[in-house]
Amino acid sequence: MFRHEMNIFYKIFSGLLLLIYWLFVSKTALKILKKTRYIIFIILWLLFIYMIPILGIVAYFAFSQSYFGKKRTKRARKMYPYINQWITDIKCYPHIFSNNYSDIASPLFKLCENRQGINGIIGNKIQIINNFTDIIQSIIQDIQHANHNIEMIFYIWKPGGRVDEIAKSLIAASQRGIYCRIMLDSVGSISFFRSCWPVIMRQAGIEVVEVLKLSIRSFFFRRIDLRQHRKMILVDNYIAYTGSMNLVDPKLFKHNIGIGQWVDIMVRIEGPISTLMSFVYSCDWEIETGKRILAPSLGNNMVIASCEKELIIQLIGSGLNFPEDMIHQSLLTIIYSARKQLVITTPYFIPSNDIIYAICAAAMRGVNVIIILPLYNDSIFVKWASRVFFSELLEAGVKIYQYEKGFLHTKTIIVDEQLSILGTINIDMRSLWINLEIALVIDNTVFSKQLAKIQQDYISCSQQLDIHLWYKRRWWKYIIEQFFYFFGPLL
Structure with missing residues (x-):
């Protein structure tokens, strides 16, 4: 009698588990159909969750959605009035804007103007640097001549080699009263955060932030492979660097996997576009830390750096404060x-x-x-x-x-x-x-x-x-x- 009752209980319990499981699978499938726009992705995800059910569902919630988590999203929404006001303020300097684009560039610049609210910007000096040694020397020189603030954001900072010279220059700058802030991706810069450099820098007064830090909690509340992939250096909101290079010495980085040294380029910019990049940085900083950096000063930094008005620059990107897609x-x-x-x-x-x-x-x-x-x-x-x-x-x-x-x-x-x-x-x-x-x-x-x-x-x-x-x-x-x-x- 007892065994018969246990069999009935087991069947009922197993049936309920199976029902809950298939309800969860169905709910996930409906979510895929609702939120995924591209048919190839819909097919692949549906195949994945039905062929490898539990693993497929876990993978979907971990990797398929580009959400940042409620905390970051809430911070970004609170910033909308602030961002709109800053865009309004910068438009008070019409001499830095141009809509006299070439025929080839006009469609893209019009897209940026309509979606981002800002025309192309003139009055910038820009220099391409495609040699690692020259890039490092240029960055260090600008750090040494900084007057007020230095900000950096990178996907990878790998200690060692000539990259350590930048760390030492930042420490020296901070010790002479320069505000220094660094944001580094948690995954890309894992070797940096496991080194002694974060402690040394913080002791010197540099603010070091680990961006999109992984944890058990983050697995359930945001996409875990969402990464901070920007690469920017900003000096006094007027000089800026960006490009493909991470802060790694190519002679040392991934030297053991047999692909050779990494080949990158960076550009060094002086002028108003650097101020716009600084504002992007300040938005990233507030979304990650909840602390607001005062908007880059417009007056001093809106000075035309060059009489060359045929060089028109626009900024595009992704994230909570950029237009979707x-x-x-x-x-x-x-x-x-x-x-x-x-x-x-x-x-x-x-x-x-x-x-x-x-x-x-x-x-x-x-x-x-x-x-x-x-x-x-x-x-x-x-x-x-x-x-x-x-x-x-x-x-x-x-x-x-x-x-x-x-x-x-x-x-x-x-x-x-x-x-x-x-x-x-x-x-x-x-x-x-x-x-x-x-x-x-x-x-x-x-x-x-x-x-x-x-x-x-x-x-x-x-x-x-x-x-x-x-x-x-x-x-x-x-x-x-x-x-x-x-x-x-x-x-």
Whole structure:
């Protein structure tokens, strides 16, 4: 009798568990259908949660949603009036704005103006630096000459080598009364936070913040692979650096994985665009810490740095204080604007369907489309998944070059040697919709030609992918490519 009752209880309990489980699976599936816009992502996630149910559901809630958590979202919403007022104030300086764009740049700058509320900015000096030693020396020199404040934000800070010289310069600056603030991504800069440098810096008066720190709680309340991917250095709200380089010494960083030294570029800027970048930093700081940095002073920093008015710069990015889907829309706009040539340099290439179609359409309408990728990659997932697109690109007439002298980490786009995008944005899902990114849009022939020379140097150190040899690759490589592409929503 007792055994019979236990069997009945077990069946009822098992049935309830099964019912709860399938209700949870159904609720997750409905959430995917409701919140995911791209059909390929819907199919992949539904397959994942039904083929590997428990793991699939956990993966979806951990990796599929780009939310920042309630605390950060609430802080960002409170900042909206503050941001709108700052934009209104900056418009009181009409001499720094221009809407006299080139024909190629006009669609993208109009998009930025309508969505971000600010026209293109003139009166800036900008310098490309593509040598690590020169970058470090320039940064240290600006730190040493700082008068008021220094801010930094990076995805990776890896102690060691010449990077330690920057740390020492910051400490010296703080000790002479300069306000120094550093924000570093928790995952990317894990070796930094495990080193002695955070303690030494804080003791010297530098504010060091670990951004998007991982914890058990964060797993349930925000997307855990959301990363702070911006790379910026700001000095006195007037000098700024951005580009692809993390604070790592390429002679030491990931030296044991056999991909060679990382190849990056940065730009140094003087002028009003630096003040706009400083404001982006202050917003990031408040969202992360809850503390407000006073808005960058407009009066002194709105002085025109150069009489060159043909160099027009705009800022695009992602995050709670940027318009949704801004990066994706900007990339599509710049690709469709191409008339003669489109050159893309990116270390990670897993584009959306919209972007791959736009690139192929450009090539098929006669645009000379060139994509420069690293032959060796630090991510095995990206290395294989990106190859899924090669056949379609080659058939459309796109030229694909694979850089052989190290890991090409530069992220640039040039259209018709007139319009350039340079910053932290990769052509992959993470940059399009997940990570916090920043990039400069530059409408200027002289600058674009300087950048084009660097891209040409990359091409000279690359091998072009031959379509006939590509189709002769082994069958098992095709299977591996498709397998890794299956994880595209996570890349």
